[in-house]
Amino acid sequence: MVWGSRRDVQAELARRRAVRARQRAEHAAACAEQQEILAASVSGQLHTDLANAYRRTAECHLSSARLQESYAERMAAWGGEELSRPRFMTGVAEACGTSSAALTLMGADHGQLSVASSDETSRAAQDLEFVLGEGPAHDASVSHRPVSAAGQVIERRWPAYGPALTALGIRAVATAPLQADDHCIGALAVFDPGSGLAHSGALTVIADALTRIVLLGPDADPELYDGADHRDRVQQAAGMLSVQAGCPVQDALAMIKARAYADGQSPDAIARQVLGGTLKLAQGS
Numbered sequence: 001m002v003w004g005s006r007r008d009v010q011a012e013l014a015r016r017r018a019v020r021a022r023q024r025a026e027h028a029a030a031c032a033e034q035q036e037i038l039a040a041s042v043s044g045q046l047h048t049d050l051a052n053a054y055r056r057t058a059e060c061h062l063s064s065a066r067l068q069e070s071y072a073e074r075m076a077a078w079g080g081e082e083l084s085r086p087r088f089m090t091g092v093a094e095a096c097g098t099s100s101a102a103l104t105l106m107g108a109d110h111g112q113l114s115v116a117s118s119d120e121t122s123r124a125a126q127d128l129e130f131v132l133g134e135g136p137a138h139d140a141s142v143s144h145r146p147v148s149a150a151g152q153v154i155e156r157r158w159p160a161y162g163p164a165l166t167a168l169g170i171r172a173v174a175t176a177p178l179q180a181d182d183h184c185i186g187a188l189a190v191f192d193p194g195s196g197l198a199h200s201g202a203l204t205v206i207a208d209a210l211t212r213i214v215l216l217g218p219d220a221d222p223e224l225y226d227g228a229d230h231r232d233r234v235q236q237a238a239g240m241l242s243v244q245a246g247c248p249v250q251d252a253l254a255m256i257k258a259r260a261y262a263d264g265q266s267p268d269a270i271a272r273q274v275l276g277g278t279l280k281l282a283q284g285s
Helices: 003-042 045-076 088-095 120-132 136-143 152-157 161-167 202-215 232-245 249-263 267-276
Strands: 100-106 112-117 147-150 172-180 183-191
Touching: 003 045, 045 088, 045 202, 088 100, 088 112, 088 202, 100 120, 100 136, 112 120, 120 136, 120 161, 120 183, 120 249, 120 267, 136 147, 136 172, 136 183, 147 152, 152 161, 172 202, 183 202, 232 249, 232 267, 249 267
Parallel strands: none
Antiparallel strands: 100 112, 100 183, 147 172, 172 183
């Protein structure tokens, strides 16, 4: 597919998803109004609760529509150079009042399954969590609660991750879990967000929109317009290293993470070297 066709197709897809999201938001808002009328006439708590639920649903759909519209506009203006290809997460970051946002999908063991980021800074922060096994996305996923920290609190809360994060120039982080019914599928983290974001509830609304509409809804796209990374190269390198070293894949993965941290490189960069044969991590290989 030539870049022009690819650009137009994805821009149109995002526009259509935005239209449907706005229609669903209008329907949910109408349902909320009906329940509010019933609540006022019969003083029923059930109707009040239903009205609030519909309002939250409408809010999620509206947030999703705005994210889709933002992506459609940027994709339509894209000039075709792969390095400047628009990222869906850029719109997420902008909605949160920052330039750096990272979405992490996690498994039952809270290990990273898929990641997406708005820029290199947020991806570097995401890689740090992957390598060190601690950080705000991990904590939000485990606790099912928003997590935020700023200044020196970052380094006190996460002894290994904190200093490495502040070394990137990041001074504040706010994270919301991606809550799906009674379980958590990951977390949305924003770095150096606008003042008050962590306490305004806006981050939770956006995280809910991503979870309920973008990732799991009727128009779900967990690949985020090809912006998601499943760390396939790292997993491939871990498998290759496992054979070379005669050790479990998880041990091989730990070796890659340790080398990435020691060398100050990304796990992907280390994986490239392992797969290319320019880096030997297994003794005797």
